[in-house]
Amino acid sequence: MKNVWIILLLVLSISLVSAQQKHAPAGFDLYQSDISHGKIDTIFYFSSTVEAKRSALVYLPPGFSPKKSYPVLYLLHGIGGDEYEWLKNGTPQIILDNLYAQGKLEPMLVVLPNGRAMKDDRANGNIMAADKIEAFATFQRDLLQDLIPYVEKNYPAKSGQINRALFGLSMGGGQALNFGLGNLDTFAWVGGFSSAPNTRMPEELIPNPQEVKDKLQLLWISCGDQDGLIQITNRTHDYLEKHQVPHVFYIEPGGHDFNVWKNDLYLVSQLLFKNSDQDHQ
Numbered sequence: 001m002k003n004v005w006i007i008l009l010l011v012l013s014i015s016l017v018s019a020q021q022k023h024a025p026a027g028f029d030l031y032q033s034d035i036s037h038g039k040i041d042t043i044f045y046f047s048s049t050v051e052a053k054r055s056a057l058v059y060l061p062p063g064f065s066p067k068k069s070y071p072v073l074y075l076l077h078g079i080g081g082d083e084y085e086w087l088k089n090g091t092p093q094i095i096l097d098n099l100y101a102q103g104k105l106e107p108m109l110v111v112l113p114n115g116r117a118m119k120d121d122r123a124n125g126n127i128m129a130a131d132k133i134e135a136f137a138t139f140q141r142d143l144l145q146d147l148i149p150y151v152e153k154n155y156p157a158k159s160g161q162i163n164r165a166l167f168g169l170s171m172g173g174g175q176a177l178n179f180g181l182g183n184l185d186t187f188a189w190v191g192g193f194s195s196a197p198n199t200r201m202p203e204e205l206i207p208n209p210q211e212v213k214d215k216l217q218l219l220w221i222s223c224g225d226q227d228g229l230i231q232i233t234n235r236t237h238d239y240l241e242k243h244q245v246p247h248v249f250y251i252e253p254g255g256h257d258f259n260v261w262k263n264d265l266y267l268v269s270q271l272l273f274k275n276s277d278q279d280h281q
Contacts, residue, residue: 023252024095024266031094035101036062038093045150049142052119056083056147058155059093059110062100069156071163071273072109073189074143075265076172079136079196082123083114089258090169095266106273108165111151115172117142136171136198140179144186162217165189165272169261170229174198177221177236181205184215189272191220191248192233193264194256199232202239209243218271219247222264224254 041058061070075092077085086092092110099105114121118135126132148164151157166187168176173192178200180190192199199205206212212219219240223233230251237249250267254260 022267024263028098028266029091029095029262032098035097037097038062040093045146047142047146049138049146050117050119054114056114057087057112061107062097066156069158070107070109072111072151072157073165073272074111074113076115076168076175078170078172080123080127083112086112090262090265092265095262096269099269104270108273109155109157113147115139115175136175139175143179161185162188167191167268169193171196171198177205184211188217190216191268193261194223194227194229195232196229197232202236206239209245212245220268221247222250222252224256224260225251226255229256
Protein backbone atom coordinates (compact mmCIF):
# COMPACT_ATOMS: atom_id res chain seq x y z
CA MET A 1 0.00 0.00 0.00
CA LYS A 2 1.20 3.45 -0.89
CA ASN A 3 2.77 5.59 1.82
CA VAL A 4 -0.01 8.14 1.55
CA TRP A 5 -2.53 5.53 2.70
CA ILE A 6 -0.48 4.80 5.80
CA ILE A 7 -0.28 8.49 6.66
CA LEU A 8 -3.95 9.12 5.96
CA LEU A 9 -5.19 6.15 7.89
CA LEU A 10 -3.08 6.89 10.94
CA VAL A 11 -4.20 10.51 11.07
CA LEU A 12 -7.81 10.03 10.09
CA SER A 13 -8.46 6.98 12.23
CA ILE A 14 -7.73 9.20 15.20
CA SER A 15 -9.21 12.52 14.10
CA LEU A 16 -12.24 11.35 12.12
CA VAL A 17 -13.23 7.74 12.61
CA SER A 18 -12.59 7.48 16.33
CA ALA A 19 -13.51 10.92 17.54
CA GLN A 20 -16.22 11.50 14.89
CA GLN A 21 -16.18 15.17 15.88
CA LYS A 22 -13.61 16.68 13.52
CA HIS A 23 -14.93 20.03 12.41
CA ALA A 24 -13.69 23.11 10.70
CA PRO A 25 -12.98 25.96 13.13
CA ALA A 26 -15.32 28.89 13.53
CA GLY A 27 -14.90 31.40 10.71
CA PHE A 28 -13.46 28.89 8.23
CA ASP A 29 -16.06 29.97 5.65
CA LEU A 30 -16.02 33.72 6.31
CA TYR A 31 -14.45 36.15 3.86
CA GLN A 32 -11.20 37.70 5.03
CA SER A 33 -10.18 40.95 3.39
CA ASP A 34 -6.56 40.88 4.53
CA ILE A 35 -5.45 37.74 2.66
CA SER A 36 -4.78 36.89 -0.97
CA HIS A 37 -7.75 35.65 -2.95
CA GLY A 38 -8.26 33.30 -5.82
CA LYS A 39 -10.21 34.02 -8.98
CA ILE A 40 -13.28 32.45 -10.56
CA ASP A 41 -13.30 32.00 -14.35
CA THR A 42 -16.35 31.10 -16.38
CA ILE A 43 -15.52 28.77 -19.26
CA PHE A 44 -17.52 27.63 -22.28
CA TYR A 45 -16.64 24.36 -23.94
CA PHE A 46 -18.23 22.44 -26.78
CA SER A 47 -19.61 19.13 -25.61
CA SER A 48 -19.58 16.47 -28.31
CA THR A 49 -21.61 14.39 -25.85
CA VAL A 50 -24.47 16.87 -25.71
CA GLU A 51 -23.76 18.50 -29.09
CA ALA A 52 -23.96 21.92 -27.51
CA LYS A 53 -21.84 24.54 -25.81
CA ARG A 54 -21.75 24.10 -22.05
CA SER A 55 -20.41 26.22 -19.20
CA ALA A 56 -18.43 25.55 -16.05
CA LEU A 57 -16.56 27.55 -13.42
CA VAL A 58 -12.86 27.29 -12.62
CA TYR A 59 -11.36 28.46 -9.33
CA LEU A 60 -7.76 29.62 -9.69
CA PRO A 61 -5.81 29.65 -6.42
CA PRO A 62 -4.23 32.78 -4.93
CA GLY A 63 -0.95 33.48 -6.70
CA PHE A 64 -2.03 31.54 -9.78
CA SER A 65 0.56 31.68 -12.56
CA PRO A 66 0.13 30.34 -16.10
CA LYS A 67 3.82 29.44 -15.95
CA LYS A 68 3.15 26.84 -13.26
CA SER A 69 1.13 23.64 -13.58
CA TYR A 70 -1.57 22.47 -11.23
CA PRO A 71 -3.52 19.31 -10.35
CA VAL A 72 -7.29 19.58 -10.68
CA LEU A 73 -10.23 18.89 -8.38
CA TYR A 74 -13.57 18.37 -10.15
CA LEU A 75 -16.29 19.24 -7.63
CA LEU A 76 -19.87 18.19 -8.42
CA HIS A 77 -23.22 19.59 -7.30
CA GLY A 78 -26.55 18.03 -6.28
CA ILE A 79 -29.73 17.18 -8.15
CA GLY A 80 -31.28 20.63 -7.71
CA GLY A 81 -28.17 22.59 -8.58
CA ASP A 82 -25.89 23.50 -11.45
CA GLU A 83 -22.37 24.84 -11.84
CA TYR A 84 -23.24 27.73 -9.49
CA GLU A 85 -24.61 25.67 -6.59
CA TRP A 86 -21.32 25.20 -4.77
CA LEU A 87 -20.36 28.82 -5.39
CA LYS A 88 -23.62 30.22 -4.02
CA ASN A 89 -24.18 27.88 -1.10
CA GLY A 90 -20.84 26.26 -0.30
CA THR A 91 -18.48 29.23 -0.85
CA PRO A 92 -15.53 27.01 -1.85
CA GLN A 93 -13.62 30.07 -2.98
CA ILE A 94 -13.71 31.49 0.57
CA ILE A 95 -12.96 28.18 2.29
CA LEU A 96 -10.00 27.51 0.02
CA ASP A 97 -8.68 31.08 0.14
CA ASN A 98 -8.60 30.86 3.94
CA LEU A 99 -6.81 27.50 3.85
CA TYR A 100 -4.23 28.80 1.40
CA ALA A 101 -3.59 31.74 3.73
CA GLN A 102 -2.81 29.19 6.45
CA GLY A 103 -0.50 27.21 4.19
CA LYS A 104 -2.65 24.09 4.40
CA LEU A 105 -3.31 23.31 0.73
CA GLU A 106 -1.39 22.13 -2.27
CA PRO A 107 -2.04 24.61 -5.11
CA MET A 108 -4.80 23.23 -7.33
CA LEU A 109 -7.43 24.25 -9.83
CA VAL A 110 -11.04 23.51 -8.90
CA VAL A 111 -13.56 22.94 -11.67
CA LEU A 112 -17.26 23.34 -10.89
CA PRO A 113 -19.17 21.75 -13.78
CA ASN A 114 -22.82 21.31 -14.57
CA GLY A 115 -23.42 17.61 -13.96
CA ARG A 116 -26.72 17.57 -15.89
CA ALA A 117 -25.45 16.75 -19.38
CA MET A 118 -28.29 17.76 -21.68
CA LYS A 119 -29.04 20.68 -23.98
CA ASP A 120 -31.32 22.43 -21.46
CA ASP A 121 -29.16 21.79 -18.42
CA ARG A 122 -30.80 24.30 -16.09
CA ALA A 123 -32.28 23.14 -12.78
CA ASN A 124 -35.81 24.20 -13.59
CA GLY A 125 -39.15 22.46 -13.97
CA ASN A 126 -39.34 18.91 -12.66
CA ILE A 127 -35.77 18.18 -11.59
CA MET A 128 -36.77 14.55 -11.03
CA ALA A 129 -37.91 14.06 -14.65
CA ALA A 130 -36.49 10.92 -16.26
CA ASP A 131 -34.50 12.79 -18.92
CA LYS A 132 -32.88 14.98 -16.28
CA ILE A 133 -31.96 12.00 -14.12
CA GLU A 134 -30.48 10.27 -17.17
CA ALA A 135 -28.48 13.41 -17.94
CA PHE A 136 -26.58 12.97 -14.67
CA ALA A 137 -25.40 9.57 -15.88
CA THR A 138 -24.59 10.98 -19.33
CA PHE A 139 -22.27 13.49 -17.65
CA GLN A 140 -19.66 10.77 -17.27
CA ARG A 141 -18.99 10.90 -20.99
CA ASP A 142 -19.10 14.70 -21.08
CA LEU A 143 -16.62 14.86 -18.20
CA LEU A 144 -14.16 12.38 -19.65
CA GLN A 145 -14.37 13.24 -23.34
CA ASP A 146 -15.15 16.95 -23.34
CA LEU A 147 -14.58 18.85 -20.11
CA ILE A 148 -11.30 17.35 -18.89
CA PRO A 149 -9.63 17.68 -22.32
CA TYR A 150 -10.80 21.30 -22.51
CA VAL A 151 -9.43 22.14 -19.07
CA GLU A 152 -6.10 20.46 -19.77
CA LYS A 153 -5.76 22.24 -23.11
CA ASN A 154 -6.74 25.72 -21.92
CA TYR A 155 -5.26 25.83 -18.41
CA PRO A 156 -1.86 24.83 -17.02
CA ALA A 157 -3.41 21.65 -15.65
CA LYS A 158 -1.30 18.62 -14.93
CA SER A 159 -2.41 15.52 -16.76
CA GLY A 160 -2.33 11.97 -15.51
CA GLN A 161 -4.44 10.06 -13.01
CA ILE A 162 -2.39 11.15 -9.99
CA ASN A 163 -3.27 14.79 -10.70
CA ARG A 164 -7.06 14.46 -10.90
CA ALA A 165 -9.59 14.36 -8.06
CA LEU A 166 -13.35 13.83 -8.31
CA PHE A 167 -15.69 14.67 -5.42
CA GLY A 168 -19.31 15.70 -5.10
CA LEU A 169 -22.33 16.13 -2.87
CA SER A 170 -25.59 14.14 -2.92
CA MET A 171 -26.36 13.36 -6.60
CA GLY A 172 -22.84 14.60 -7.35
CA GLY A 173 -21.48 12.32 -4.64
CA GLY A 174 -23.03 9.36 -6.40
CA GLN A 175 -21.59 10.59 -9.69
CA ALA A 176 -18.15 11.02 -8.16
CA LEU A 177 -18.13 7.49 -6.76
CA ASN A 178 -19.63 5.94 -9.91
CA PHE A 179 -17.36 7.76 -12.35
CA GLY A 180 -14.25 7.83 -10.18
CA LEU A 181 -14.32 4.18 -9.20
CA GLY A 182 -15.36 3.29 -12.73
CA ASN A 183 -12.36 5.10 -14.19
CA LEU A 184 -9.44 4.31 -11.91
CA ASP A 185 -6.92 5.18 -14.60
CA THR A 186 -8.34 8.72 -14.76
CA PHE A 187 -8.78 9.70 -11.09
CA ALA A 188 -6.59 8.96 -8.06
CA TRP A 189 -8.59 10.88 -5.45
CA VAL A 190 -12.30 10.05 -5.20
CA GLY A 191 -15.09 10.68 -2.75
CA GLY A 192 -18.75 11.30 -2.08
CA PHE A 193 -20.39 13.61 0.45
CA SER A 194 -23.87 12.35 1.46
CA SER A 195 -24.07 10.32 -1.73
CA ALA A 196 -27.54 9.90 -3.23
CA PRO A 197 -29.46 6.83 -4.46
CA ASN A 198 -27.82 7.12 -7.89
CA THR A 199 -24.75 5.55 -6.23
CA ARG A 200 -24.25 2.07 -7.64
CA MET A 201 -24.57 -0.94 -5.36
CA PRO A 202 -21.18 -1.78 -3.84
CA GLU A 203 -20.66 -4.98 -5.83
CA GLU A 204 -21.10 -3.01 -9.06
CA LEU A 205 -19.28 0.05 -7.79
CA ILE A 206 -16.20 -1.91 -6.69
CA PRO A 207 -16.13 -5.24 -8.56
CA ASN A 208 -12.36 -5.50 -8.12
CA PRO A 209 -11.36 -4.30 -4.63
CA GLN A 210 -7.67 -5.01 -5.27
CA GLU A 211 -7.62 -2.58 -8.19
CA VAL A 212 -8.97 0.15 -5.93
CA LYS A 213 -6.28 -0.66 -3.36
CA ASP A 214 -3.60 -0.50 -6.02
CA LYS A 215 -4.65 2.65 -7.86
CA LEU A 216 -6.37 5.12 -5.53
CA GLN A 217 -4.54 7.61 -3.36
CA LEU A 218 -7.68 8.49 -1.39
CA LEU A 219 -11.22 7.12 -1.18
CA TRP A 220 -13.53 9.20 1.01
CA ILE A 221 -17.18 8.61 1.99
CA SER A 222 -18.98 10.83 4.48
CA CYS A 223 -22.48 11.71 5.59
CA GLY A 224 -24.36 13.62 8.27
CA ASP A 225 -25.69 11.49 11.10
CA GLN A 226 -29.20 12.93 10.64
CA ASP A 227 -29.23 12.43 6.86
CA GLY A 228 -32.04 10.24 5.52
CA LEU A 229 -29.65 8.92 2.86
CA ILE A 230 -27.06 7.66 5.33
CA GLN A 231 -27.74 4.02 4.49
CA ILE A 232 -26.11 4.52 1.08
CA THR A 233 -22.88 5.68 2.68
CA ASN A 234 -23.10 2.90 5.27
CA ARG A 235 -23.56 0.12 2.71
CA THR A 236 -20.56 1.36 0.73
CA HIS A 237 -18.45 1.51 3.88
CA ASP A 238 -19.53 -1.99 4.95
CA TYR A 239 -18.47 -3.43 1.60
CA LEU A 240 -15.14 -1.59 1.63
CA GLU A 241 -14.45 -2.74 5.17
CA LYS A 242 -15.38 -6.34 4.35
CA HIS A 243 -12.90 -6.33 1.46
CA GLN A 244 -10.25 -4.39 3.42
CA VAL A 245 -10.18 -1.48 1.00
CA PRO A 246 -8.56 1.54 2.72
CA HIS A 247 -10.92 4.50 2.87
CA VAL A 248 -12.00 7.38 5.06
CA PHE A 249 -15.46 6.81 6.52
CA TYR A 250 -16.71 9.93 8.27
CA ILE A 251 -20.11 10.25 9.93
CA GLU A 252 -20.47 13.82 11.16
CA PRO A 253 -23.16 15.74 13.00
CA GLY A 254 -25.75 17.17 10.63
CA GLY A 255 -28.28 16.54 7.91
CA HIS A 256 -28.38 16.73 4.12
CA ASP A 257 -27.16 20.30 3.72
CA PHE A 258 -24.25 22.61 3.08
CA ASN A 259 -23.23 22.82 6.72
CA VAL A 260 -22.07 19.23 6.29
CA TRP A 261 -20.68 19.62 2.77
CA LYS A 262 -18.67 22.74 3.53
CA ASN A 263 -17.06 20.93 6.44
CA ASP A 264 -16.31 17.97 4.14
CA LEU A 265 -14.63 20.23 1.59
CA TYR A 266 -12.58 21.87 4.34
CA LEU A 267 -11.29 18.48 5.48
CA VAL A 268 -10.85 16.78 2.10
CA SER A 269 -9.09 19.65 0.36
CA GLN A 270 -6.25 19.46 2.87
CA LEU A 271 -5.57 15.84 1.89
CA LEU A 272 -5.49 16.22 -1.87
CA PHE A 273 -2.38 15.97 -4.02
CA LYS A 274 -0.05 15.40 -1.11
CA ASN A 275 2.52 12.61 -0.78
CA SER A 276 1.87 11.46 -4.35
CA ASP A 277 4.14 8.75 -5.73
CA GLN A 278 4.63 10.43 -9.09
CA ASP A 279 4.09 13.73 -10.83
CA HIS A 280 3.00 13.86 -14.46
CA GLN A 281 3.12 17.17 -16.23
